[in-house]
Amino acid sequence: MAIKNAFYAQSGGVTAVINATACGLIETARANADRIGKVYAGHNGIIGALREELIDTSLESDATISALKHTPGGAFGSCRYKLKNMTENKREYERLIEVFQAHDIGYFFYNGGGDSQDTAYKVSQLSEKMGYPITCIGVPKTVDNDLPFTDNCPGFGSVAKYVAVSIREAGLDIASMCASSTKVFVLEVMGRHAGWIAAAGGLAAEQEGQPPHVIIFPEIHFDRTRFLKKVDESVKKYGFCCIVASEGAQYEDGRFLADAGTTDVFGHTQLGGVAPMLANMIKEALGYKYHWATSDYLQRSARHVASATDVDHAYAVGKSAVEFALAGKNAVMPIIVRNPGETYSWSIGEAPLSQVANQEKKMPIHYISDDGFGITDECREYLMPLTLGENYPPYKNGLPDYVQLQNQMVAKKLDTDFEL
Incomplete structure (x- = not known):
């Protein structure tokens, strides 16, 4: 049986540990060189396959590939590009198969969230029909932690650690100034429909009165009156109030607080700005001086404070x-399975792409406190192991020493280019 090459692509918003997954995948492929050929990576994700822009990872040294494990971002480039519905227009899928066939690719590894798992599943189905079967394996990745079946998603644990650290440190800052200055701080975090990242901020509060005092979840309808009352009570009781707010906070009718009025390439409402909105609401109603911050890309690129557990998870799924x-x-x-027992341990299981595709796992309601503004002990027990351990990158001249790949392209073999 002829040895086939592999294609690997990174998809969607990157994480602090997605390159650790790439490292695990490429190193394992190299260790099985008698059964799998070269690993080609898509330049800018799946777009690289459509445009026949394939990166030859075999030209990178073992040391360089190993350094991916501690390097954030997407080493080969990622993209937010959703393939069209196959029943309406299957030309894009046919193009993928043509490129794979031209480069003798028999394995497709797609590293991303729900939309990516859907693409991998569809390619596996169409390739059979086209007479050139491709082995398609979805590889989980999303800071939102909203993929089903897997206990958690690689990328989430490090974001959770970053958010918990940030709100604890900012809380100490606000506490030291609240007597004569700022009394309210709002930290906006990612999470469109699932409040996992916002919940992680709750890990910072280990004792009564420690921040965050308020968490805003997408799963709990926002009530302006209840929110302002909670903030006012916190300021009067503790002297200050720290808030962690999910970007996906929404009213009872489903409207996002921070609806920018536009949509992204996936048709999702463009979000951003919930922190200043809440801060201004507090200022107008209660008169408290405030500061706000948006963790934005910082939360998903902070490899310097990555969770060791998350790094291990990311490498393992690759x-x-x-x-x-x-x-x-x-x-x-491949999914992460939490083993039973008081001490945290985990193993690797599997889930069918047909059931993973386009599904979304939200926060269980019993993970949210009765008042809707905090996390329960059960939630804390779930979250804490995912943030454990430190896995610092090497430092040079006082800064993290991250690797940059050559990313040399393979010569194109097809006569025609592809218009996206």
Whole structure:
């Protein structure tokens, strides 16, 4: 049986540990060179396959690939590009198969969230029909932690750690100034429909009165009156109030507080600005001086404070993806399984892409406190292990020493270019 090459692509918003997944995948493929050929990476994700812009990772040294494990961002480039519905227009999927066939690619590893798992599943189905079967393995990644089946998503644990650290440190700052200055601080975090990241801020509060005093979840309808009352009570009781607010906070009718009036390429409402909105609301109603911040890309790129558990998870799903493919598995995704017991431990399982695709896992309601503004002990027990451990990158001249790849392209073999 001829040895086939592999194609790997990074999709959607990157994380502090997505390159650790790439490292695990490429190193495992290299360790099985007698069964799998070169690993080509898509330049800017799936767009690289459509445009036949393939990066030859075999030209990178073992040391460089190893350094991916501690480097944030997407080393090969990612993208927010959703393939069209296959029933309406399957030309894009056919193009993928043509490129794969031209470069003798028999394995497709797609590292992303729900939309990416849907794409991998569709490619596995269409490739069979086109007579050039591709082994397709979805590889989980999303800071939102909203993929089903897996206990958690690689990328989330490090964001959770960053948010908890940030609100604890900012809380100490505000507490030291609240007697004569700022009394309210609002930190806006990611999370469109699922409040996992916002919940992680709750880890910072280990004792009564410690921040955050208020958490705004997408799962709990925003009530202006109740919110302002909670803020006012916190300021009067503790001298200050720290708030962690999910960008996906919404009213009872489903409107986002921070609806910018535009949509992204996936058709999702463009969000951003919930922090200044809440801060101004507090200023107008209560008169308190405030500051606000948006963690934005900082939360997902902060490799310097990554969770060691998250790094291990990320590497493991990349390694397992190759092992699954070589074991003959297809249209599946490696998942993280939390083992029973008082001490945290985990293993790798699998889930079918047909059931993972386009699904969204929200926060269980029992993870949110009765008043809707905090987390429960059960939620804390779930979150805490995911933030454990430190895995610092090497430093040079006082700054993290991250790697940059050559990203040399493979020569194109098809006569025609593809218009997106």
